[in-house]
Amino acid sequence: MKVKGIILAAGKGTRMKSDIPKVLHRAAGRTMAEWAVNSALSVDEKPTVVVGHSKEEVMQILEGKADFVFQLEQKGTGHAVMMAKENIKGSDYTVITYGDMILLRKESIEGLVDLTINENLDAAVLTAFADDPTGLGRIINNSEGYVEKIVEHRDANEEQLKINEINTGVFCFKSDALLDALGKIGCDNSQGEYYLTDAVEIINKSGGRIKSAHCDALEALGTNDRAQLALSAKELRRRINNEHMINGVTLIDPDNTYIDADVKIGNDTIIYPGCVIEGKTEIGSGCVIYGATNIKDSKIAENVTIKASNILHSSVGSGTNVGPNAYLRPKSKIGKNCKIGDFVEIKNSDIGDDTKISHLTYVGDADIGKDVNLGCGVVVVNYDGKNKNRTVVEDNAFVGCNTNLVSPVRVGKGAYTAAGSTITEDVPEGALAIARSRQINKEDWKKK
Ligand code: UD1
Ligand code: CA
Numbered sequence: 001m002k003v004k005g006i007i008l009a010a011g012k013g014t015r016m017k018s019d020i021p022k023v024l025h026r027a028a029g030r031t032m033a034e035w036a037v038n039s040a041l042s043v044d045e046k047p048t049v050v051v052g053h054s055k056e057e058v059m060q061i062l063e064g065k066a067d068f069v070f071q072l073e074q075k076g077t078g079h080a081v082m083m084a085k086e087n088i089k090g091s092d093y094t095v096i097t098y099g100d101m102i103l104l105r106k107e108s109i110e111g112l113v114d115l116t117i118n119e120n121l122d123a124a125v126l127t128a129f130a131d132d133p134t135g136l137g138r139i140i141n142n143s144e145g146y147v148e149k150i151v152e153h154r155d156a157n158e159e160q161l162k163i164n165e166i167n168t169g170v171f172c173f174k175s176d177a178l179l180d181a182l183g184k185i186g187c188d189n190s191q192g193e194y195y196l197t198d199a200v201e202i203i204n205k206s207g208g209r210i211k212s213a214h215c216d217a218l219e220a221l222g223t224n225d226r227a228q229l230a231l232s233a234k235e236l237r238r239r240i241n242n243e244h245m246i247n248g249v250t251l252i253d254p255d256n257t258y259i260d261a262d263v264k265i266g267n268d269t270i271i272y273p274g275c276v277i278e279g280k281t282e283i284g285s286g287c288v289i290y291g292a293t294n295i296k297d298s299k300i301a302e303n304v305t306i307k308a309s310n311i312l313h314s315s316v317g318s319g320t321n322v323g324p325n326a327y328l329r330p331k332s333k334i335g336k337n338c339k340i341g342d343f344v345e346i347k348n349s350d351i352g353d354d355t356k357i358s359h360l361t362y363v364g365d366a367d368i369g370k371d372v373n374l375g376c377g378v379v380v381v382n383y384d385g386k387n388k389n390r391t392v393v394e395d396n397a398f399v400g401c402n403t404n405l406v407s408p409v410r411v412g413k414g415a416y417t418a419a420g421s422t423i424t425e426d427v428p429e430g431a432l433a434i435a436r437s438r439q440i441n442k443e444d445w446k447k448k
Contacts (some may be wrong), residue, residue, distance in 0.1 A: 029260025
């Protein structure tokens with residue numbers, strides 16, 4: 001049984017008031033286009049997307065995940081499907097969805113396909129019961145429970161306007177019936193458009209059988225403006241957070257925890273309100289993540305505690321404590337059982353196991369060994385105004401408070417630097433480097 005998935009996404013999305021194409025706006029870590037393709041994947045491993053406005057950008061985001069057909073002018077949903085005729089040919093069933101229905105669940109699409117196949121229907125339409133059906137197509141059922149036709153709001157009479165069963169826009173057709181109907185759809189309506197919904201009446205009139213399956217009104221919500229985008233994103237996050245909780249993650253306040261769709265979190269991890277966890281982040285089990293933390297595209301091992309910190313494109317080993325107010329910039333690799341304390345900034349650096357960088361320190365472009373102590377206020381002076389240089393601090397070294405390590409420089413194994421030193425030359429293993437001027441006390445200076 002070959003099912004073809006078609007996603008309509010050629011519209012401009014004027015109501016977004018945006019320079020970015022509508023389906024490239026993001027919700028819970030994915031673009032709308034990706035959400036739409038993702039739910040279609042359950043019936044077709046490579047759905048066809050009808051693109052029009054900003055087609056290059058849309059195609060780039062979906063590259064490899066979908067095929068594309070181009071609709072030059074947006075002459076209606078029926079016209080959009082006509083563009084995909086060649087892709088429909090050779091399939092048994094065709095499923096139509098929209099690029100902006102990001103709350104549509106896989107189960108609803110699968111249910112619609114099952115209904116069509118099991119009851120040998122010519123088509124099935126996904127409908128919902130709307131509190132306010134204004135603007136939407138109304139479902140006209142006959143007395144035997146079959147769908148007779150769909151009437152657009154603008155074309156509906158007074159009686160039909162009272163119907164609150166609406167067309168979500170999602171269909172499953174027998175492909176032959178659809179191809180036949182596509183050839184017969186006209187544009188004699190208030191908008192002069194080719195309505196896909198007319199296929200229903202055409203199939204019905206030629207003796208075909210059409211039924212409806214229902215989903216809740218929220219799933220049917222199109223995302224047309226920023227207010228609907230916020231609403232959809234909230235619902236997506238609710239689903240994501242719910243799944244994490246079911247899997248054993250504690251969210252202290254799920255309404256105020258922002259986790260993207262592709263984030264993985266181990267069980268017994270506790271996440272406090274106000275955390276934003278984005279991209280392809282993986283978090284191990286037994287971690288505690290306190291509020292105002294932002295983690296993006298990073299890997300956090302088990303039993304890590306993070307307080308109010310930013311971690312971007314980095315990794316943190318098990319048992320390590322981060323923050324409050326630490327900033328791990330891209331390519332920071334922190335070992336196990338480390339302490340990365342308050343106002344510590346790390347960038348493009350490796351930090352060995354058991355190392356402590358407790359306060360007010362900048363480490364950029366450095367390799368710090370195991371069991372090292374970087375005292376308060378240490379600065380790796382990695383930038384000479386022209387080049388970024390790399391510094392190395394070997395295992396067990398003790399770098400005194402307020403030391404400047406002027407890169408490139410090497411502090412040997414177990415070496416010490418005196419507080420306030422500006423280190424410009426390598427420090428041999430086990431040595432103590434003192435690089436500051438000696439203190440002079442001027443007696444009775446105040447009296448004079
Ligand atoms: C359509 C349905 C209506 C249904 C509503 C649900 C028709 C005629 N009407 O309304 O019954 O209740 O959806 O939201 O089908 N698109 C294209 N090319 C086009 C036109 C549209 O790709 O030429 C795409 C849009 O990008 C969008 C989707 O199809 O993703 C729906 O288009 P939209 O204009 O929002 O549909 P409506 O006519 O409002
Ligand atoms: Ca719409």
